[in-house]
Amino acid sequence: MIDQIFGVWNYWIVFILMMIGLYIVISKKSLLKKIVGLAIFQTSVFLLYITFGKIAGGTAPILTDNVNEIYSNPLPHVLILTAIVVGVATTALGLALTVRINKAYGTINEDEISASDLVEYHEKYLEDKN
Amino acid sequence: MIGEIIINAFLVTLMLTIAIFIINTRKVISTILLTGTYSLVAALMFVSLDAVDVAFTEASVGAGISTILFLAALSYLPKEEKEEKFNLKHIYAICTCTIVSGLLIWASYDLPLVGQLENPAHQHLAQDFIEGSRNHIGIPNVVTSILASYRGYDTFGETVVIYTAGIAVLVLLHDGVSKISKINKEKK
Amino acid sequence: MDNLILKVCTKVLFTPIILFGLYVQFHGDFGPGGGFQAGVIVAAAFILYAMVFSVEDCKVIMPPKLNFFLLALGAFLYGFVGIIGLILGDPYLSYDVLGSTKEAGQHIGILLVEFGVGLTVCNVMISLFYSFANFNFGKKNND
Numbered sequence: 001m002i003d004q005i006f007g008v009w010n011y012w013i014v015f016i017l018m019m020i021g022l023y024i025v026i027s028k029k030s031l032l033k034k035i036v037g038l039a040i041f042q043t044s045v046f047l048l049y050i051t052f053g054k055i056a057g058g059t060a061p062i063l064t065d066n067v068n069e070i071y072s073n074p075l076p077h078v079l080i081l082t083a084i085v086v087g088v089a090t091t092a093l094g095l096a097l098t099v100r101i102n103k104a105y106g107t108i109n110e111d112e113i114s115a116s117d118l119v120e121y122h123e124k125y126l127e128d129k130n
Numbered sequence: 131m132i133g134e135i136i137i138n139a140f141l142v143t144l145m146l147t148i149a150i151f152i153i154n155t156r157k158v159i160s161t162i163l164l165t166g167t168y169s170l171v172a173a174l175m176f177v178s179l180d181a182v183d184v185a186f187t188e189a190s191v192g193a194g195i196s197t198i199l200f201l202a203a204l205s206y207l208p209k210e211e212k213e214e215k216f217n218l219k220h221i222y223a224i225c226t227c228t229i230v231s232g233l234l235i236w237a238s239y240d241l242p243l244v245g246q247l248e249n250p251a252h253q254h255l256a257q258d259f260i261e262g263s264r265n266h267i268g269i270p271n272v273v274t275s276i277l278a279s280y281r282g283y284d285t286f287g288e289t290v291v292i293y294t295a296g297i298a299v300l301v302l303l304h305d306g307v308s309k310i311s312k313i314n315k316e317k318k
Numbered sequence: 319m320d321n322l323i324l325k326v327c328t329k330v331l332f333t334p335i336i337l338f339g340l341y342v343q344f345h346g347d348f349g350p351g352g353g354f355q356a357g358v359i360v361a362a363a364f365i366l367y368a369m370v371f372s373v374e375d376c377k378v379i380m381p382p383k384l385n386f387f388l389l390a391l392g393a394f395l396y397g398f399v400g401i402i403g404l405i406l407g408d409p410y411l412s413y414d415v416l417g418s419t420k421e422a423g424q425h426i427g428i429l430l431v432e433f434g435v436g437l438t439v440c441n442v443m444i445s446l447f448y449s450f451a452n453f454n455f456g457k458k459n460n461d
């Protein structure tokens with residue numbers, strides 16, 4: 001019974017974490033908070049992959065002299081290792097864009113940015129009309 | 131065995147708690163520090179799931195450098211988010227997320243249980259890689275031998291992606307704009 | 319920052335951090351570690367120095383031009399190791415012909431490739447920190 005519950009417990013938590021990340025990306029207006037939401041989503045996917053690679057009673061995939069040793073699956077580890085570093089590089093790119101947007105608009109709130117875009121568009125429209 | 135399960139359950143629940151706290155924090159500095167803690171707990175989680183290389187990377191990159199970059203960016207950004215009333219859009223978002231997570235949890239009953247040796251993920255390539263790393267490459271750390279040799283193309287691509295992202299940030303934040311405006315002023 | 323304890327501690331810690339980074343880099347074949355982690359650790363040493371002293375002081379020990387050069391050199395080294403194999407008559411990025419035996423070739427290839435990855439990651443992280451620290455916010459864009 002307890003094995004049955006904990007066999008899927010990790011999956012449940014991963015899915016809930018994923019949806020928390022998605023909720024932050026959808027509903028929060030601050031661009032910085034959206035990047036944090038993406039980071040949460042990303043980490044939950046990493047956790048899902050590593051969970052697939054786990055073998056109960058196995059060890060880390062570093063070879064020992066014992067021939068009968070069971071190793072956890074190394075392939076998801078490789079995929080996620082590179083993904084983490086790429087993730088931080090793309091996060092930095094997002095932060096750089098946010099900093100530039102803040103310099104141009106004076107705000108990082110989504111609604112205010114689109115409002116000031118509308119005002120600018122409207123002024124241009126009036127100028128063209130005259 | 132039972133101890134492993136308890137540690138596992140404790141760590142994932144801790145991650146869930148931190149993530150729920152992140153949703154409603156309005157001070158940006160606490161958001162950033164909570165994100166760093168989240169990454170650190172994720173690294174502990176990776177250790178308990180036998181992925182030592184990944185845990186090492188997550189602890190140094192996710193909890194270390196990422197937090198520093200967030201703090202460096204924060205010095206140019208507003209320190210607090212604007213207060214927002216709970217409105218219809220939030221209800222739509224909550225409904226969407228609840229439905230999708232319900233569907234995913236329903237689907238999770240078709241996934242193999244965690245940690246079984248006979249799971250499909252462990253049947254094909256993994257054994258070949260472990261044997262090949264012992265006999266052909268001769269390096270004890272299987273993760274390194276897959277990373278650099280078996281999947282060398284993949285890692286080359288990732289390195290180029292990191293390089294490109296670095297160049298893109300340099301272009302975005304470079305001081306070139308002020309230099310151009312200085313030249314324009316001299317022309318005038 | 320004008321704190322004597324921080325400055326002395328940074329000076330003492332700077333070399334051991336880089337040494338630890340090199341250990342992680344070259345011990346990646348036998349234990350956890352490798353280019354990605356080592357690059358970040360070495361970059362952390364430079365970032366610590368830049369935070370405690372100043373970015374200008376850090377630019378003396380790691381000039382931006384050298385930084386850009388090493389940034390490109392790492393990715394180039396990775397691609398070049400593959401091309402050496404190609405010239406010696408093997409598929410791209412297959413290291414068997416680099417050494418006297420197949421195993422020795424694999425060892426040399428993996429060591430060089432990981433070194434390239436480490437160089438790129440380290441210098442990307444340092445240049446990210448430089449560009450975030452130097453971003454000029456004083457003037458608005460439209461003046």
